[in-house]
Amino acid sequence: MIQLKRIRIRGGRVLDPSQRLDAMIDVCLADKRVVALGEAPDFEADEVIDASQWVVCPGLVDLRVYLREPGQEHKGTIASETAAAAAGGITTVCVPPDTVPIIDTPAVAELIKVRAGQSDKAWVLTLGALTKGLAGEQISEMAALAKAGCVGVSNGLRQIPNTLILRRAMEYAATFGLTVFLHPQDPWLAANGCAHEGLISEQLGLPGIPVAAETVAVARALVLAEQDGIRVHFTLLSAARSVEMVAEAQARGVPVTADVAMHQLHLTELDIANFNAECHVMPPLRSLRDRDILRLACSSGVVSAICSDHQPHEPDAKLAPFCQTEPGISGLETLLALGLRLVHQDVIDLPTLISRLTWQPASILNQPYGTLQVGARADVCIFDPYRRWTLDAARLVSRGHNTPFHGWELQGRVLHTLMEGKRVFDLDAPR
Amino acid sequence: MNLEASPTWRGAAKLQVDSRGRLRHFLSIEGLSRRLVTEILDTAESFAAVPEQSVKKVPLLRGKTVANLFFEASTRTRTTFELAAKRLSADVLTVNVPTSSASKGESLLDTLRNLEAMHIDMFVVRHAQSGAAHFIASHVSPHVSIINGGDGRHAHPTQALLDMFTIRRHKPDFSALVVAIVGDVMHSRVARSQIHALNLLGVGEIRVIGPRTLLPNHLEALGVRVFTNMCAGLKDVDVVMMLRLQRERMDSAMLPSGLEFFHVYGLTPEKLALAKPDAIVMHPGPINRGVEMSSEVADGPQSVILQQVTHGIAIRMAVMSLCLGSHASGRDRLTEEGSQHREGTKGP
Numbered sequence: 001m002i003q004l005k006r007i008r009i010r011g012g013r014v015l016d017p018s019q020r021l022d023a024m025i026d027v028c029l030a031d032k033r034v035v036a037l038g039e040a041p042d043f044e045a046d047e048v049i050d051a052s053q054w055v056v057c058p059g060l061v062d063l064r065v066y067l068r069e070p071g072q073e074h075k076g077t078i079a080s081e082t083a084a085a086a087a088g089g090i091t092t093v094c095v096p097p098d099t100v101p102i103i104d105t106p107a108v109a110e111l112i113k114v115r116a117g118q119s120d121k122a123w124v125l126t127l128g129a130l131t132k133g134l135a136g137e138q139i140s141e142m143a144a145l146a147k148a149g150c151v152g153v154s155n156g157l158r159q160i161p162n163t164l165i166l167r168r169a170m171e172y173a174a175t176f177g178l179t180v181f182l183h184p185q186d187p188w189l190a191a192n193g194c195a196h197e198g199l200i201s202e203q204l205g206l207p208g209i210p211v212a213a214e215t216v217a218v219a220r221a222l223v224l225a226e227q228d229g230i231r232v233h234f235t236l237l238s239a240a241r242s243v244e245m246v247a248e249a250q251a252r253g254v255p256v257t258a259d260v261a262m263h264q265l266h267l268t269e270l271d272i273a274n275f276n277a278e279c280h281v282m283p284p285l286r287s288l289r290d291r292d293i294l295r296l297a298c299s300s301g302v303v304s305a306i307c308s309d310h311q312p313h314e315p316d317a318k319l320a321p322f323c324q325t326e327p328g329i330s331g332l333e334t335l336l337a338l339g340l341r342l343v344h345q346d347v348i349d350l351p352t353l354i355s356r357l358t359w360q361p362a363s364i365l366n367q368p369y370g371t372l373q374v375g376a377r378a379d380v381c382i383f384d385p386y387r388r389w390t391l392d393a394a395r396l397v398s399r400g401h402n403t404p405f406h407g408w409e410l411q412g413r414v415l416h417t418l419m420e421g422k423r424v425f426d427l428d429a430p431r
Numbered sequence: 432m433n434l435e436a437s438p439t440w441r442g443a444a445k446l447q448v449d450s451r452g453r454l455r456h457f458l459s460i461e462g463l464s465r466r467l468v469t470e471i472l473d474t475a476e477s478f479a480a481v482p483e484q485s486v487k488k489v490p491l492l493r494g495k496t497v498a499n500l501f502f503e504a505s506t507r508t509r510t511t512f513e514l515a516a517k518r519l520s521a522d523v524l525t526v527n528v529p530t531s532s533a534s535k536g537e538s539l540l541d542t543l544r545n546l547e548a549m550h551i552d553m554f555v556v557r558h559a560q561s562g563a564a565h566f567i568a569s570h571v572s573p574h575v576s577i578i579n580g581g582d583g584r585h586a587h588p589t590q591a592l593l594d595m596f597t598i599r600r601h602k603p604d605f606s607a608l609v610v611a612i613v614g615d616v617m618h619s620r621v622a623r624s625q626i627h628a629l630n631l632l633g634v635g636e637i638r639v640i641g642p643r644t645l646l647p648n649h650l651e652a653l654g655v656r657v658f659t660n661m662c663a664g665l666k667d668v669d670v671v672m673m674l675r676l677q678r679e680r681m682d683s684a685m686l687p688s689g690l691e692f693f694h695v696y697g698l699t700p701e702k703l704a705l706a707k708p709d710a711i712v713m714h715p716g717p718i719n720r721g722v723e724m725s726s727e728v729a730d731g732p733q734s735v736i737l738q739q740v741t742h743g744i745a746i747r748m749a750v751m752s753l754c755l756g757s758h759a760s761g762r763d764r765l766t767e768e769g770s771q772h773r774e775g776t777k778g779p
Contacts, residue, residue, distance in 0.1 A: 197648070198649060199649045199652050199653075200438070200439065202647045202648075202649045202650070202653075203437070203439040203461070203623070203653075204439060204561055204562065204585055205561035205562075205582070205583050205584030205585030205586065205620060205623055206561050206562070206583075206584075206585075207584075270438045273437075273438035273439045273441070273442045274438075274439075274441075274442025274443070274445070274446070274565070275442070275561075275562035275565045275566065319540055319570075320539060320540075320560075320566065321539070321558065321560035321561065321562045321563040321566045321582075321583070322560070322561065322562040322566075323560055323561065323562075323583075324560055
């Protein structure tokens, strides 16, 4: 076995919101752990990384990442997509249960764990199915799923039509301390829609998904969460009105959290005006006002996590008339840079952004990631917040080159990613 | 309203008009200038006389091959495109792709590539998906033109232009006109294109009439007045444009029944009497008699429905010749003009 190096990351701006830390200090790593912060004169390093121009933060935690394995290896594999995560400074990814087969048995969760261990580029956490086969009819064997390592449960994009079954599933999940991840969308109101119902979808003749498809589902889950005192996490909120409803519930003490996808903070319905299939996402890109309220919510904390909603696709998946293309963006490698774009635009401050990308998503999962506290896993992201680069979709590490951000001038770049003190990504290393 | 500021207008303009302002493809009314639309209508006017000549052909597209690529059933549109191409002396091929087959993106592009390999110059495409014609236009070789024969709910621009052509022949001053569009606006590519064309040509007032279930929420932003009351909406209009109601809408959450629709929104002589006495009645066909309108109206003196069909050929000839005209290289143009002189045929 290779002896792990003792690494000193020298002189960087260390940002760790889990301990309200923002200082120019050293970070010392040994034996897979953070062993010291600050001068640590006694620490003898085998290797020194000079980070004096850079920011050092915990490895990012991404709540929603499709690795495509098992079942859709033509789009991506655990090996290819965790390598992409490492290139994006992300050391922990959380995968939804709608793989093929679905994560509704311990066997699938364990398979993913084994494969992730083999590639060893990022921690892969799994969400188990909330109902068997995600069919929304019978609750899944959550005790077994929790034992197999699932950190939460979700019904993926599939809805549970029967409200009583949703209530029972939420209660049962709470029994085992599993966070319930809900993707709020009323299936009837959303129907066959593929774009935000508004003037743009109207002009393009695309079937629309009204804001009410989301708010109806948010309202239903909030009412149950409040009545039964069950913790609920809404994933991928897209509408201003949903954020307002969540804020109101939080103010009254309902245990509810929410995340948004990074692309929702940059794109709007206007971006599909030329039928650009790269902007076909689910939930759909909404209005400028929705985007602005989502940005405010990320800054204020009503929305406490920002995820990539990484969905790599083969090229053919996007080569069709708009509604027939598969929704989703390959987002791991642009997560941090797009977040920094918000910082450079004064939408959010840097420590808050890092908090939304590290400690807070880890808290939603109730898992010990996204922190540099002494004794924690040595998962570190080192980035230059000012380095300018142009995104070339063809050069993405991910197998999915589907991104609407191709050609964008971005500022801020991941330089090194360490997982348990091992370098899993170096920008300048030959690939 | 400022049409050119709309993002959908800009997207469509970039794709279908070249740097010199000429038609490359014909995909939607959006993205066209008033000058270009007027040019198409004027060109169609010069073609309208062609079928009345003893030789019903002009040699403008001789040596060109046009493929009608229909992923969705059509009689009128397909036939008139075919006739239009033949009257321009093009070779015409009609490909009916079975609508039932699970032809998704990959096979759509494959179908296209295969036909492209046969050196076809122009595709007329009808497809059930909004944006299909745009999608194909952004993937064909540069020398191929795409004409949109109807895409999903999005656009049916040749239909809208033949409607404008028909209105212009009866009522040349658009600024004085009040036009009502009646029925299933929500699912109608025809209505969307008509609204854009009427706006572009500066029509006095556009009204849209129908039940709330068939009217999108954002119509006013397109510069129309919305009426749910048919009688109020038809008062003093110059043009009544009826839309087709698809059978699947008649018994669903959209509408309780075709019969109830006819009682409230069907065009009868009594309702038509509320419009101006010289108002014309239009319909894109096929008509559901007793649902959208009564037979007395469809076959009555104010109906111009069959003229619409005839005008469809001239409009499609105009669009095809303008698209392929802009593609012809200098040498092609010379031969084209040369052949016209030899045969003594009067071009547009």
